Amino acid sequence: MTDLSQLNVRAVLCDADGNLFPSEEPAFVASAAVTNAFLESIGVAARFGAEQLRLATTGKNFRTTAVDLAVAHGVPLEAGLAGRHPDAVTTDPVLTADALEYWVQEEKDRVTRYLGSVLRPDPHVLEPLDRLGSRYVLAAVSSSATARLAACFTATDLDQLIPDERRYSAEDSLPVPTSKPDPAVYLFACAQLGITPAEGLAVEDSTVGARSAVAAGIPTIGNLQFVHPAERDEREAQLREVGVDAIIRSWSEVEQLLGAADARAA
Secondary structure, three states, X not given: OOOHHHOOOOEEEEOOEOOOEOOHHHHHHHHHHHHHHHHHHOOXXXXXXXXXXXXXXXXXXXXXXXXXXXXXXXXXXXXXXXXXXXXXXXXXXXXOHHHHHHHHHHHHHHHHHHHHHHOOOOHHXXXXXXXXXXXXXXXXXXXXXXXXHHHHHHHOOOOOOOOHHHEEEOOOOOOOOOOOOOOHHHHHHHHHHOOOHHHEEEEEOOHHHHHHHHHOOOOEEEEOOOOOHHHHHHHHHHHHHHOOOEEEOOHHHHHHHHHHHHHHHO
16 A cells, blocks of 8 residues: 555546546436346346446446446357457357447436436535645546536536546547456546656545556545445445555545645655
8 A cells, every 4th residue: 555645646536426426326227227228139138226237337337337247148249349358258149349339329328318417516525626626637537438427527517627638538538448447547547647657646436446546556545425324334345455545435535635645745
């Protein structure tokens, strides 16, 4: 673990869903309907409720979830898709790249519309971030698509604090779409911001996201602010096992932690 007092933080790299806004639970309400329609389309009988899907796939984007579900239920993949998934069956293709793209877009559209209608600004996020933004570069690093991020940031009044040119999506920003825990999107964000991983500080709520940041070599904080109270103890233990450097329960604590680190360094 990193000694936070030794950090030279230039940028705070914020996961979005479940971290900047409580989007995960409502997102899975919309996503579950699309997931079940997708499963029906590939001949899989399994169905998910919103909460079941959230617990099974938090931190992944829909593209990764769809391929993982197909493979888990023995659905063969088209050769191009199979090459990206080591456990995939590669004969007699059933899930094609075109079909996957259709369902990815369908899920993106439905979830984006729903989140844009239900999310609201939160002063417990906006006020600490505003103060942090006067001292550090703020960026968003997410597995979610940029269209979804745009709807969420507008609904929660975060557009000015983290404009779209400082939002990095594992789904849309990279040459080949991926998802956390792959560290690619964090490494891409650092390169675009002109910082080394050691000069960033990632704030993540999920273990999948924390694995991504830690694998990229970025000091990482686990944030429990929007984690369901009944799940916080377990999530904290999981985040510590992943290797986060601190656990906080609000964005105000991020501000306090960085302020203390700056004071010690001075």
